Amino acid sequence: MMNDLLRQWDGECVVVRYDHPTGTWIFIAIHDRTLGTAMGGCRMRVYPTPEDGLQDALRLARAMTYKWAAIDFPFGGGKSVLAVPRRLEGPEREGLLVRFGQMIEGLGGAYYAGVDLGTTPEDMNVIGRATSRVFGRTLDHGGVGDPGPWTALGVYAGIRVAVRDVLGRQDLDGVTILVQGVGGVGLPLAQRLYDGGARVLVADTDEDRARRVAEEVEGEVVAPDDVYDTECDVYAPCAVGATLNARTIPRLRCRIVAGSANNQLETDEDAERLRERGIVYVPDFVINAGGAIAHGALEMLRWSREQVERRVLMIGDAVREILEVAERQGVSPLAEAKRRAERVIAAVRKEREELAAAES
Structure with a gap:
């Protein structure tokens, strides 16, 4: 089943790990980095099967590619899923998040994680102990908090x-x-x-x-x-x-x-x-x-909150x-929304190809 899902996917790569201490399947899906490094939330949820968790990660990563392109932001599509066997709390949850952060750090900046269904700004604080490639931390940890x-x-x-x-x-x-x-x-x-x-x-x-x-x-x-x-x-x-x-x-x-x-x-x-x-x-x-705009603009692009509010209202x-x-x-x-996003991606690819041709 996992093999079939991966064969049918049109993304760049998927990082898979089984976390033995908690029995959690970890999936990091990177769909498209034409516009920039992959950024997307980390979802923590109990799934019927690990394959369901993988499928969710693949679909969510593709959606992030379209989301960033639709709002014309310089980031690519990625998403992560922690397919937990049960609700995790305390040291067990904390240990999983730290190990997940180490995985992200090992990707060398290919993917940045943030808050999604089942995770919180406090979780991002914990992930941040192992990597700087995280956004959505609490205000006292240098983030912008809840998206x-x-x-x-x-x-x-x-x-x-x-x-x-x-x-x-x-x-x-x-x-x-x-x-x-x-x-x-x-x-x-x-x-x-x-x-x-x-x-x-x-x-x-x-x-x-x-x-x-x-x-x-x-x-x-x-x-x-x-x-x-x-x-x-x-x-x-x-x-x-x-x-x-x-x-x-x-x-x-x-x-x-x-x-x-x-x-x-x-x-x-x-x-x-x-x-x-x-x-x-x-x-x-x-x-x-709106949440993606806020985190991307406030934490990565260093916009003011007033600028972000105006952009979200757009x-x-x-x-x-x-x-x-x-x-x-x-x-x-x-169909029209996808066309808009695909035009943005195609324009960036064309610009890069022309630049590469001029330099060769």
């Missing part, structure tokens, strides 16, 4: 544009938005949507958290199993990926899909399934780029352009 609020800001900007373009509404007053997953991104997004006048529906596998957030935003709780059958204007997936597929798309009762989760589509064909149903899908690697402009061109050309927004 969640920055990601939420970009998703909020994208939702406002999609609501305006698709529903013809100039604001969010009375617009019903279902936020699936109210963790590091979903919570600040729900708060922004509420402040913007939206009616917020909340779904989360943690019932207590869902109830607590719903009370905070004067919203309603939707049971996880009822998400796809619940009527709303916008469905915002903000937890795990692959929630949009041949099984769930026929059940959706929304006009727009726009959320922070990575790899929301199980396959690219799902973009066409949504289009055929008249549901506008805002590509995840565009709308959820995600709304990118969403508008993608939706307009996709509608005009009769293609899915995903």
Whole structure:
């Protein structure tokens, strides 16, 4: 199974290690470094099989290539997955993270890790004991902290544009938005949507958290199993990926899909399934780029927070352009977003080839 996944992948390389002390499979996937060194989050999760963890790493790394290109930042696509056998805490977790940091250091700068699902800024502090190739540490360790609020800001900007373009509404007053997953991104997004006048529906596998957030935003709780059958204007997936597929798309009762989760589509064909149903899908690697922008710009490019905020809000402009061109050309927004990203990568490759030819 692992061999089949690697044969089908179009990336540069994958580093695999089995961590004997914890029983964890470690995968570092580097997809494309045309634009620069590979940067992407470290995901820690219990998977049904190691192969599922590898598949997630491969898909996430490819998505990071498109994400950096879509926002025209000088970084390449990479991602890491720690496929743990159970929830790790204390010294066991700390030891795994240090050993993972040593792996990153051994790659000589080919990959930088950051926060992702299942990891925290505090985890990045631990990884940072073994390598400097890490971003997203806490403020007292020289990082910018939690990327969640920055990601939420970009998703909020994208939702406002999609609501305006698709529903013809100039604001969010009375617009019903279902936020699936109210963790590091979903919570600040729900708060922004509420402040913007939206009616917020909340779904989360943690019932207590869902109830607590719903009370905070004067919203309603939707049971996880009822998400796809619940009527709303916008469905915002903000937890795990692959929630949009041949099984769930026929059940959706929304006009727009726009959320922070990575790899929301199980396959690219799902973009066409949504289009055929008249549901506008805002590509995840565009709308959820706020956290990547913040970490890349603040920690690597040394921008000010004001510059970063302006750049994150420009995600709304990118969403508008993608939706307009996709509608005009009769293609899915995903197809247009990928074209934009591929043009950026192709232009850099061409420039390098011309430079190399001139020097030879």
